[in-house]
Amino acid sequence: MADFGFNELHQNEMINYMRFARSKRALRLKTIDSCFQDLKDSRLIEETYTVDEVSDMLDGLQVLVRGEVEMELINTAHTNVLLLRQLFSQAEKFYLRLQTDISELENRELLEQVAEFEKTDFKPNSKVNQESSKPKLAPLNEGGVSELLQKEISRLQEDNDKLKARLRTLESQAMSALDDKSKAERALKALQKSQGDHQKDLQDSLVSAKHDLLRVQEQLSLAEKELEKKFQQTAAYRNMKEILTKKNEHIKDLRKRLQRYESDE
Incomplete structure (x- = not known):
């Protein structure tokens, strides 16, 4: 054979x-x-x-x-x-x-x-693949590129899940900071009506709460950028970006041709 x-x-x-x-x-x-x-x-x-x-x-x-x-x-x-x-x-x-x-x-x-x-090997009367009269192309569930691709997808999915969990934690911290800020503002207003001496302490607490909020917001922004960077490193993103670039170039070329034809007319 x-x-x-x-x-x-x-x-x-x-x-x-x-x-x-x-x-x-x-x-x-x-x-x-x-x-x-x-x-x-x-x-x-x-x-x-x-x-x-x-x-x-x-x-x-x-x-x-x-x-x-x-x-x-x-x-x-x-x-x-x-x-x-x-x-x-x-x-x-x-x-x-x-x-x-x-x-x-x-x-x-x-x-x-x-x-x-x-x-x-090729005999006119040989019965080769008789069970499937119309064989269809299908991906092989064997080793090689498909398995590597599946592993990469699983790894990226795991990283994505971790980043999502981190985002949820940061969002919870941000909400808690906002709640503390709201409580501090309400307490400040109440104390301003009754005791002016405590205003400075409450203002310090409010400033501290604002600083905590800004720090949490910064961490949240960094996490979002990290998630976007992870996605941009995937093969699917690169292929999609390449396809969109080619489509845009093709559209630009068609527009130039159309303008040239309209000028000729």
């Missing part, structure tokens, strides 16, 4: 694609065969032909065969694009960036491995 380093699921996916490609190839070859047969049935009805007549028949056959081959090559290229679209769409859902090496498409050694794989 040819070994491409794939697991069983991906091996079956590759076999399914090769089966699809073989069926399309066989259909196109039948069409080319029919072109030759039509020529025999419609034009080769006499025993002798002139050079011009033979040349005319060959030219017509060349146009038909060339059209069929070109159509198959174009269809194959478009089909491969759709296959890449499925893979890239799945990768982007997990913030992965896939890269291709076009030079490997002409690697003779790898091409020979594929040919050998088709001869030895």
Whole structure:
């Protein structure tokens, strides 16, 4: 069995694609065969032909065969694009960036491995993945990038929970400081009516309460900045920022084009 380093699921996916490609190839070859047969049935009805007549028949056959081959090559290229679209769409859902090496498409050694794989492993009557007639792309619950991504998400979630708990504590302290301030103000007003001598002490208490409130507010602001910094360091934020930047650049370009078109009109 040819070994491409794939697991069983991906091996079956590759076999399914090769089966699809073989069926399309066989259909196109039948069409080319029919072109030759039509020529025999419609034009080769006499025993002798002139050079011009033979040349005319060959030219017509060349146009038909060339059209069929070109159509198959174009269809194959478009089909491969759709296959890449499925893979890239799945990768982007997990913030992965896939890269291709076009030079490997002409690697003779790898091409020979594929040919050998088709001869030895890919049998027309073999029952490969029959339980799933329409296989769907799905993330693997195995190790690797998905597991690392999940761990990173869990770690960030844990940090986020800690920061939220700290924020709740600071908010409680701020509310307590505000309550103390309110009580001090009420006591100050009451004492101002009855005893003017105690005003200085109460004012000092009020100033101290204000200082405590400012200190708590500063701690709360620092905690919020720390939470924002943690979020900005995540891959999701960076990817989102990159996408928004590209969108803005695209919108600016469209506006410039629109202004240029309106100027021309």
